[in-house]
Every structure is written in C-alpha cells, then in structure tokens.
Amino acid sequence: MSRVCIVTDSGADLTPDVAAEAGVRVVPLTVTFGQQEYRDSVDLSPERFYQLLREADAGSLPRTTQPSPADFEEVYRPLVEAGCTIVSVHMSARVSGTLQSAALAARSVGGEIHVVDSKSASLGTGLLVLEAARLAAAGTSAGDIVRRLEALRDRQKVFFSVDTLEYLQRNGRIGKAQAFVGGLLNVKPILTLVEGEVHPLERVRGRARVHSRLVELAAAAAGTDPVRIAVLHGDAPGDAERLAEALRSRLAVTELRTALLGPTVGTHVGPGTLGVAVQPAS
Amino acid sequence: MMTHLSAAAFYRCPHGAVAELAAQQERINRLNVFPVPDGDTGSNMCLTLEAALREAERVYAPDVPLGRLARAVAKGSLWGARGNSGVILSQFLQGWADGLAHCREATSQQVVEAFEKAVTTAYRAVMEPVEGTMLSVGKGAAQAARAALSSAAGVPHVLQAALEGARAALERTPSQLEVLRRAGVVDAGGAGLVAIMEGALRAATAGEFTVEGFPAGQPAVGGAASLQRDVADGVAAVASALSSEHGTGGLTFKYCTEFILKGRNLPAALLQRQLGELGDSVLVVGDGDVLKIHLHTNRPGKALEIAVDYGSLSAIQISNMEEQVAERAGRDAVAVSASEHHAVPGAGGTAASVRQQPGAPEVEERGVPVAEEVPALVAVAPGPGLAAIFRSLGAVETVIGGQTMNPSVQELVDAVTRVPSRYVIVLPNNKNVLLAARHAAALVRDKRVRVVPSATVPQGVAAALAFRPGSPAGDDGILEGLARDMERAMAAVRSGEVTVAARDFEADGHRARAGDVIGLAGDTLVAVGRDRNEVACRLVEAMGGAHAQLITVYYGAEVDEAGAQALGARLREAFPDAEVELYAGGQPHYPYLLSVE
Numbered sequence: 001m002s003r004v005c006i007v008t009d010s011g012a013d014l015t016p017d018v019a020a021e022a023g024v025r026v027v028p029l030t031v032t033f034g035q036q037e038y039r040d041s042v043d044l045s046p047e048r049f050y051q052l053l054r055e056a057d058a059g060s061l062p063r064t065t066q067p068s069p070a071d072f073e074e075v076y077r078p079l080v081e082a083g084c085t086i087v088s089v090h091m092s093a094r095v096s097g098t099l100q101s102a103a104l105a106a107r108s109v110g111g112e113i114h115v116v117d118s119k120s121a122s123l124g125t126g127l128l129v130l131e132a133a134r135l136a137a138a139g140t141s142a143g144d145i146v147r148r149l150e151a152l153r154d155r156q157k158v159f160f161s162v163d164t165l166e167y168l169q170r171n172g173r174i175g176k177a178q179a180f181v182g183g184l185l186n187v188k189p190i191l192t193l194v195e196g197e198v199h200p201l202e203r204v205r206g207r208a209r210v211h212s213r214l215v216e217l218a219a220a221a222a223g224t225d226p227v228r229i230a231v232l233h234g235d236a237p238g239d240a241e242r243l244a245e246a247l248r249s250r251l252a253v254t255e256l257r258t259a260l261l262g263p264t265v266g267t268h269v270g271p272g273t274l275g276v277a278v279q280p281a282s
Numbered sequence: 283m284m285t286h287l288s289a290a291a292f293y294r295c296p297h298g299a300v301a302e303l304a305a306q307q308e309r310i311n312r313l314n315v316f317p318v319p320d321g322d323t324g325s326n327m328c329l330t331l332e333a334a335l336r337e338a339e340r341v342y343a344p345d346v347p348l349g350r351l352a353r354a355v356a357k358g359s360l361w362g363a364r365g366n367s368g369v370i371l372s373q374f375l376q377g378w379a380d381g382l383a384h385c386r387e388a389t390s391q392q393v394v395e396a397f398e399k400a401v402t403t404a405y406r407a408v409m410e411p412v413e414g415t416m417l418s419v420g421k422g423a424a425q426a427a428r429a430a431l432s433s434a435a436g437v438p439h440v441l442q443a444a445l446e447g448a449r450a451a452l453e454r455t456p457s458q459l460e461v462l463r464r465a466g467v468v469d470a471g472g473a474g475l476v477a478i479m480e481g482a483l484r485a486a487t488a489g490e491f492t493v494e495g496f497p498a499g500q501p502a503v504g505g506a507a508s509l510q511r512d513v514a515d516g517v518a519a520v521a522s523a524l525s526s527e528h529g530t531g532g533l534t535f536k537y538c539t540e541f542i543l544k545g546r547n548l549p550a551a552l553l554q555r556q557l558g559e560l561g562d563s564v565l566v567v568g569d570g571d572v573l574k575i576h577l578h579t580n581r582p583g584k585a586l587e588i589a590v591d592y593g594s595l596s597a598i599q600i601s602n603m604e605e606q607v608a609e610r611a612g613r614d615a616v617a618v619s620a621s622e623h624h625a626v627p628g629a630g631g632t633a634a635s636v637r638q639q640p641g642a643p644e645v646e647e648r649g650v651p652v653a654e655e656v657p658a659l660v661a662v663a664p665g666p667g668l669a670a671i672f673r674s675l676g677a678v679e680t681v682i683g684g685q686t687m688n689p690s691v692q693e694l695v696d697a698v699t700r701v702p703s704r705y706v707i708v709l710p711n712n713k714n715v716l717l718a719a720r721h722a723a724a725l726v727r728d729k730r731v732r733v734v735p736s737a738t739v740p741q742g743v744a745a746a747l748a749f750r751p752g753s754p755a756g757d758d759g760i761l762e763g764l765a766r767d768m769e770r771a772m773a774a775v776r777s778g779e780v781t782v783a784a785r786d787f788e789a790d791g792h793r794a795r796a797g798d799v800i801g802l803a804g805d806t807l808v809a810v811g812r813d814r815n816e817v818a819c820r821l822v823e824a825m826g827g828a829h830a831q832l833i834t835v836y837y838g839a840e841v842d843e844a845g846a847q848a849l850g851a852r853l854r855e856a857f858p859d860a861e862v863e864l865y866a867g868g869q870p871h872y873p874y875l876l877s878v879e
Contacts, residue, residue, distance in 0.1 A: 202748070207831075
C-alpha cells in the first residue's frame with residue numbers, strides 16, 4: 001500500500017517544528033507588508049509579524065495572497081512521483097482561495113490527491129491536519145482518512161473574539177458578522193465558524209466577559225467528552241494563558257496547544273484576537 | 283341647583299384643571315419621593331392634561347354631547363400621556379369617558395358611575411396596583427361620591443364629596459406607603475389628581491374662568507394618518523389590550539367579571555383577598571352594605587360562589603375579553619384600511635428619519651429576509667450621546683425624552699410606526715417611561731410590539747447588546763425569545779446614578795440638603811457629598827466596585843470631557859482590577875449614569 005502524505009497551508013498555524021515532527025508539508029501563503037513580500041512561516045515568523053504590525057502605520061497594513069496552483073504542483077509532483085497518496089487539508093474555501101489553488105494543482109498533477117476543506121482556519125485546520133497525520137502514521141488509507149476528517153470537521157467548533165472587526169471587514173472575510181459592525185461602545189464580538197464562514201454569536205463588553213464566554217461556549221461544545229483543545233491568540237499571551245488554564249479545569253482535555261495566530265490568519269483578525277478550537281478526542 | 287352636568291360645564295373642567303395644576307406644578311414636582319430632578323409628576327400630568335385640553339377645544343361646539351367631549355378629553359390625554367403618572371391619569375379619563383359614553387348630559391347617578399368606571403380602568407392599567415398612590419386617591423373619590431349619592435343629591439354635591447374623598451385619601455397615602463412616610467410627603471400623583479379635581483370642580487360649578495396661554499384649535503394628536511382610526515373602539519381596545527399583556531399574547535385571566543354584592547357589614551378586605559386568589563385587577567369598591575366588585579379571572583363561577591356566601595348578587599356581567607379584543611382588532615382593521623396610504627414609513631418626506639438597520643441583509647440567492655420581517659429596535663435615550671450609542675448597537679429609531687426625560691405616548695407611537703419592520707422591540711431605559719411605552723405598544727395595532735422593561739440606561743445597553751439584528755422574526759415566538767434573551771442580559775447589570783438633590787431629605791442612613799451631590803444605587807441612597815467625582819467613587823464602591831470587571835460611566839451634558847477623564851483616572855486607581863470605560867451620554871440632570879458588572 002502506498003504511503004499517505006499530508007499537505008496543508010500556512011494558514012493552519014502549525015509551526016515548522018510541529019509540522020516537521022508530524023511529517024506534514026506546509027505550503028506557504030504570501031504576506032505583503034507595504035512593499036515587502038514574505039512567505040508565511042518561511043520568511044516571516046508569527047512573532048516578527050506582530051512586531052511589524054506594531055510598527056506599521058495605518059496606511060500600510062498587511063495583505064495576504066493564496067498560493068498559486070504552481071506552488072502546490074511544486075509540492076505535489078515529487079510526492080506523487082515517489083509513490084505517495086496525498087491528503088491535502090486546507091483553510092475554509094469561504095475565507096481563502098487556497099483550497100481552489102490546491103484543487104487545480106491536484107487536477108493538473110494527477111495521481112491520487114484528495115483535497116479536503118477543513119471549514120475552519122488556524123489551529124481549527126491544524127488540529128484536523130494533525131489528526132490526519134496521526135492516522136497516516138498508523139497506516140490508515142487515504143479514503144478512510146478523508147472520511148474521518150469530514151466527520152470530525154462537523155463536530156469541531158471554533159469560538160473567537162476579535163479586538164476590532166476592522167481587520168475582518170477590510171479583508172472581506174467578515175461574513176455574517178457584518179451585523180455586528182459599528183459599536184461606539186467598545187463592544188467585543190464573539191464569533192464562530194459555520195460551514196467555514198464567520199458568524200456572529202454574541203456581543204459582550206469587557207475582556208473578562210470575553211474570557212468567561214469563550215470558556216462557557218467551549219464547555220458547552222465539549223460536554224463531558226474528552227477533547228483536544230487549541231488556544232489561539234493574536235499577540236495576547238497573557239489572555240491565552242488564562243484561557244488555557246480555565247479550559248483545563250473546566251473540560252476533559254486530553255491535549256492542549258497554545259498558538260500565536262500566524263500572519264495569514266492574523267492579517268484577517270488583527271492583534272488582540274483570542275480563540276479556542278475544540279475537537280472531540282474520540 | 284345643578285341636577286345635571288352639562289357639556290358646557292364639563293368643557294370648563296379641563297381649563298380649570300390645567301390652570302390649577304399648572305399653578306401647583308412645582309409644588310407637586312417637589313413631592314417626588316426621590317429628590318431627583320426628573321420624571322416630574324407635576325410637569326408630566328400637566329403636559330398630559332394640556333394635550334387633553336387641546337383635543338377638547340378642537341371638538342367643542344355649543345351643542346356637543348357631554349359623552350363626545352369626555353371622549354375627546356380622554357383621547358387627547360391618551361396620546362399626550364407622559365410618565366407613569368400621565369399614563370394613569372389618561373386611564374382615569376378613559377374610564378370617565380366610558381361612563382359617560384352616551385350621555386348628552388349626566389345625572390348625579392351617572393357622574394358617580396363615571397367616577398367608578400374611571401377607577402376601575404385606572405387600576406387595570408397598572409400591572410401591580412399599589413395602595414397609597416394616585417389609584418387610591420381616585421378610589422377614595424369614587425367611594426365618597428357613591429356614598430354621597432341620594433335622590434336629593436345634585437351634581438355639585440356629588441363632585442364636592444368626590445373631592446373631599448380624594449383629599450382624605452391623599453392624606454392617608456403616607457400611612458399606606460412606607461417610602462412616603464419616611465420622606466414625609468404625600469403621593470405626588472395623588473396630589474396631582476386632587477389639584478385637577480379642585481380646578482375642575484371650581485370651574486364646573488362657577489360660571490367664569492380665566493386661562494392663559496392655550497392656543498385654541500391646535501389638535502392634541504399628531505398629523506400622522508395612523509390616528510385616523512375608530513377612536514372609540516381604539517380607546518376601549520387599549521383598556522383591554524393593556525390588561526392582556528401588551529396585546530401581543532394571550533390573556534392570563536380571560537373573563538372580566540363584575541357584579542354588585544348587597545348584604546350587611548360586608549367584609550371588603552376579606553373579599554379582596556379571597557378574590558385575589560382567583561385572578562387579578564381585583565377591585566372591591568363601596569361600603570358595608572353594597573359592594574361593587576370587579577376582577578379578571580378564569581373561574582368566574584368561583585368568584586360568584588365566594589361572594590354569594592356574603593349576600594345577594596345583582597348586575598352580574600361576565601365578558602370574554604379575548605373575544606372582545608379579537609372583535610375590535612377586526613373592526614380596527616377595517617377602519618385602518620381607509621388610511622393605508624400612511625403605512626409606508628420611509629417613503630417621501632419621512633425618509634430622512636428612517637435609518638436602514640446596520641447589517642440589513644443583502645440579496646442572496648437563498649432568499650432574503652425582508653426588512654418588514656426582521657425585528658427592529660426602538661430605544662428611548664435621555665441624551666444625544668446615548669441616542670448615538672443605542673443606534674450603534676442596532677436601534678433604528680431613538681426617542682429623546684427632552685428636559686423631563688419623558689417622551690409622550692404619541693412620540694413613542696410615531697417612532698414605532700416609522701420603523702419598516704412589523705416586529706418591534708422597545709427599550710424605555712427609564713422606569714418612568716415604562717408605562718407610556720407599554721401604552722404605546724398597545725396602541726400600535728398593525729405590528730407586534732414588545733416592550734423589554736429596562737428601568738435604567740445601563741440595563742438598556744445590556745439588553746441592546748443581546749439584540750440580534752438580522753434574524754427574521756417569522757412568528758411571535760422569535761420576538762418573544764429575543765426579548766427574553768434581552769431581559770436575561772439586563773439582569774446581570776447593577777445601575778447607579780449621581781445627581782443633585784432637588785430638596786432636603788433623609789433616607790437609608792444618609793442626610794442630604796438641597797444642592798448636595800447624591801449617589802443612588804437602584805433606589806437606595808448610598809452617598810452624599812459636595813464633589814461629584816468623589817461621590818461617584820463612593821457609589822461605585824458601594825455597588826461592589828472592588829470585585830468589578832467592568833465599570834462604565836455615561837456622563838451628562840453638564841460634565842465636560844476633562845471632568846469625565848478625571849473621574850476615569852480616579853476609578854482606575856481605586857479599582858485596579860476593573861476595566862473603566864467613559865462615554866459622553868449628553869443627558870440632562872444626571873451628571874453620571876453608571877454601571878458595575
């Protein structure tokens with residue numbers, strides 16, 4: 001039986017060492033800051049991204065570009081030639097054209113390449129990728145891996161809050177959260193992803209309330225079942241740590257990772273973002 | 283001797299009443315239990331009565347029947363009602379008009395019945411009637427009028443008795459309500475009612491009166507064509523709609539049950555208690571041998587069974603209020619169709635006043651919820667900054683209450699009518715606007731209107747945050763669900779106010795002189811001082827600032843930004859674990875409205 005190789009994009013927020021350890025190939029998006037172009041997580045680390053963001057003036061905020069089909073072909077072709085079956089898991093098609101590039105490349109390269117929409121982003125996608133890698137290492141067939149991912153992505157939940165909806169709005173990813181735009185009152189939106197699109201859940205005021213609502217929503221999603229958790233933040237490590245601690249004590253957590261939102265997703269949500277991804281562990 | 287009350291004599295009543303009330307306005311304003319400079323009972327009742335007067339002037343003609351004139355007074359007060367006291371006054375006037383409905387002029391008997399009807403109607407208007415308020419003063423008037431009625435009694439005799447009954451009941455109010463006793467005042471609304479009766483009686487029985495400053499012929503009601511409804515039905519429909527929970531749902535108690543009980547030494551209080559267990563809006567009026575009993579219940583038979591143990595029953599009337607409401611709705615629909623051309627708010631001249639909802643759904647292939655089907659939010663704001671804040675939270679219409687912070691029923695109805703949606707949620711944001719808001723909700727018949735009873739601005743903000751614009755209502759269930767989410771959100775907020783004492787007073791272990799800065803948490807006085815920011819800090823402390831996560835201050839028109847920032851700095855220092863947010867609310871009278879969460 002041929003080897004199954006897992007491919008993803010930099011929007012899954014898997015750091016280079018995590019990706020290497022799991023044996024996952026990451027295709028980078030391009031982040032443009034003013035005149036400079038960077039390949040996400042190749043030329044630009046998350047930490048450096050937030051530093052640049054702090055130094056940037058209002059006019060030159062970053063933009064992202066999806067990888068071209070050629071970028072994917074560069075990765076797929078050698079793998080297919082080496083006899084691999086590929087499962088390529090990517091950010092929601094509603095927030096990025098990355099999936100489309102992957103699909104085009106898959107068609108062009110031929111061979112057995114399964115392209116899967118994670119209907120999520122950041123570690124919401126990343127957790128699915130890691131699950132796929134685990135299954136591949138255990139010898140699961142590509143077809144079974146894909147089925148498992150499709151079942152899991154429906155049961156996975158992401159809840160997050162942004163400091164301002166401005167980044168989502170300017171980058172056109174605001175989805176149904178448009179309804180929450182325009183508060184004079186320093187209101188923080190609590191958002192989720194439904195079918196890979198940003199949806200509004202609630203509006204709250206005050207950081208403490210954001211924290212408690214994220215915990216409550218994660219707890220409600222998990223119930224008593226064992227779960228894998230990812231805590232995501234946009235340069236807010238203190239908030240992330242507090243959230244992680246609260247989640248560990250409230251939920252039956254089998255695995256918890258904390259990650260800085262990388263440049264791809266960070267560009268769209270902005271600094272101060274805080275989120276949690278909840279994945280059933282069984 | 284005046285054996286009948288003529289239309290001409292009655293016409294003088296609102297003139298005399300307005301004059302008297304205007305003269306006593308300030309004195310009555312100062313009777314407010316809380317020495318806070320708003321919700322002025324005297325001013326609100328005066329404005330309400332002025333609206334009634336204008337409508338009376340509009341319909342008056344030398345041969346007008348008394349009933350029609352009374353109806354006009356009622357209608358004017360209905361639309362012009364401001365504040366709780368204004369609304370209750372308008373309900374007294376509805377009942378009075380109902381009692382005189384078909385009269386060209388009234389006998390003493392009919393006058394007494396009109397008083398009793400006025401009391402019944404007013405009690406029905408209040409969700410939880412409390413003794414020691416305007417209601418008991420009205421009741422005292424009706425009871426005294428009934429007692430004075432005899433075959434020989436002329437109208438002036440009965441009216442005088444009513445006035446004396448009202449005065450006596452007013453004197454009793456401090457013994458009925460603890461807050462009045464402690465404040466050392468009689469009930470302000472009751473005092474207003476007595477003033478009205480004094481002026482009305484003097485004018486009715488005298489030949490002359492002088493009134494200043496009322497331009498004749500101006501209609502009390504606004505020009506909106508929405509008012510071209512069958513008023514008599516509309517007015518009566520309000521009374522039953524109010525007793526049916528804003529007219530948006532089913533009645534809790536279906537049968538309006540009324541009867542006369544005759545016996546000896548009838549135990550009115552005992553009957554009130556026993557009947558109180560069967561339903562609500564229980565009214566037992568009369569003296570030892572004759573009681574007029576009214577209640578809303580689902581077991582009318584049981585009510586009669588209880589009463590028949592004490593004496594004999596007569597004039598029994600049981601009506602099915604659900605049927606009545608449905609019937610009137612049908613008739614109103616027919617009456618409204620003639621004025622349908624008004625019903626496109628946002629068209630033509632009013633376009634400027636209608637704001638598109640933020641986030642109104644754009645057209646998609648899946649089929650778009652139409653603007654009419656998406657619930658809309660209307661908020662009452664005491665200042666322009668707060669109006670902007672509520673609009674930013676999703677309110678499509680805001681009503682600013684003016685110097686008394688109390689918009690009229692008309693203004694509220696207009697705002698609700700202007701909204702394109704058929705489903706509207708109203709936030710009064712002030713406990714003195716609540717009744718007028720409910721009143722207005724009942725008056726708008728071609729929409730589902732639900733009042734979410736926010737009693738303070740911070741409660742309203744919390745409720746507005748839970749308002750989810752963009753989801754279609756479809757049926758009542760979703761409007762109700764949305765309203766309940768908003769009510770739940772309100773419950774977690776503690777509200778406070780910093781203002782200036784309008785008079786000397788003493789409460790809750792504190793003493794204040796007129797002009798002192800006072801801090802109120804809910805209805806409790808917790809801080810008194812001379813420095814606004816210092817009092818505000820102590821208020822926040824008393825409200826649990828030490829454990830707070832979020833302290834919000836909405837500063838009023840009399841505070842400049844520097845002063846507000848100074849307070850902000852002070853609060854951050856005193857409560858380092860909390861976030862502190864400051865916003866310009868622009869409200870009159872209250873330098874600081876604040877919340878602690």
